Amino acid sequence: MAVSARGGAHLTLERLEKRYGAGPAAVASLSLEVEQGELLALLGPSGCGKTTTLRMVGGLIPASGGRVVVAGRDVTALPSWRRDMGIVFQNYALFPHMDVAANVAFGLQMRHLPKAEIAARVQRALAMVRLEHLQARRPRELSGGQQQRVALARALVIEPSILLLDEPLSNLDAKLREEMRTEIRDIQQRLGITTIFVTHDQVEALAMCDRIAVMRAGHLEQLGTPHDIYEHPRTPFVADFVGRTNRVEGVRDGEGLVAAGGLRLRANLPEGSKSEPAGKVVLMIRPHRIVLGGTEAGADWNSCDGVVRRVTYVGDVLQCEVEAGGVRLAVERHTQPGVAAPLDGEAVRLAWRVSDTLAFPAEPV
Ligand SMILES: Nc1ncnc2c1ncn2[C@@H]1O[C@H](COP(=O)(O)OP(=O)(O)O)[C@@H](O)[C@H]1O
């Protein structure tokens, strides 16, 4: 789906900043735009500033600097309830003494809507998350997944123009998490609601979102489509955080070859760096892009001989560690009926594309 087809930025964060005290900012000069109807993931490790960002956008905490703009209107100084945003908190924050229907109705009562309209909208919101039959229950009488749906219904019932979700699936077990991914995405697309989805789970971000903003230590590290972020990470941090990767340190010579341990590899150098002087580099190679037993050769391929050091069977995939030229490489292959797994100690040939050998200048430590 082309982002441009949605027509213009709906939500803009302009150099948004948060300082809780002395020391580095929790969020530093964060700028990004979310398009109308877009689902944008804020992805990053714990403590990188995702919740802080979401809370500033939602008006739950004041920003120390910068602006939040919705459809061209500066809302930075507005209280949360006047921002027209539905918020789902990580711990759901349901009212324990109220039943499901009352929890969902709460935001409408705060807005003093007529009783009949509140009742109708609560029923619509509960239908959307398929919870009509449980509306008389208290939160403690619900499973984690059901509580999550109540929180979602409570956010949607005010018919907000923007939906903010803070790790909404992180308390659910793996199978339910996958189901809820699809369900949230379906609802979000059906309503065409502009959404920020906070997560530390890269698979969730890749699977659900139109674009991903990768955050690191309060900064925006990279913004792009899931394909961009996965295939063209701009920093070793992004390559490492999104998807599995081998990280191999090496030294680039004048001909552009990288010596890493006993290996000499061709690398896909970032545009503009090809003429840079030789020096230390970090290579990133995805385990599943390395062909185990690969005989491919030629200018587009790297290849080497190695010895299998460990094989782990995880059902659909075989994960192997292969030692080659003093370097340990993780290699993944899909399991296939009739194809034997390699054995510990077995000699194997590895091959992978030069285009899958991403090179970055070594970061100063
Ligand atoms: N109320 C607070 N007071 C002081 N520091 C805070 C507060 N909330 C968060 N922080 C700090 O701000 C940083 C970002 O936190 P947070 O936004 O919760 O990260 P994330 O949601 O990505 O895990 C962390 O270093 C955290 O310790």
Ligand SMILES: [Mg+2]
């Ligand atoms: Mg958080």
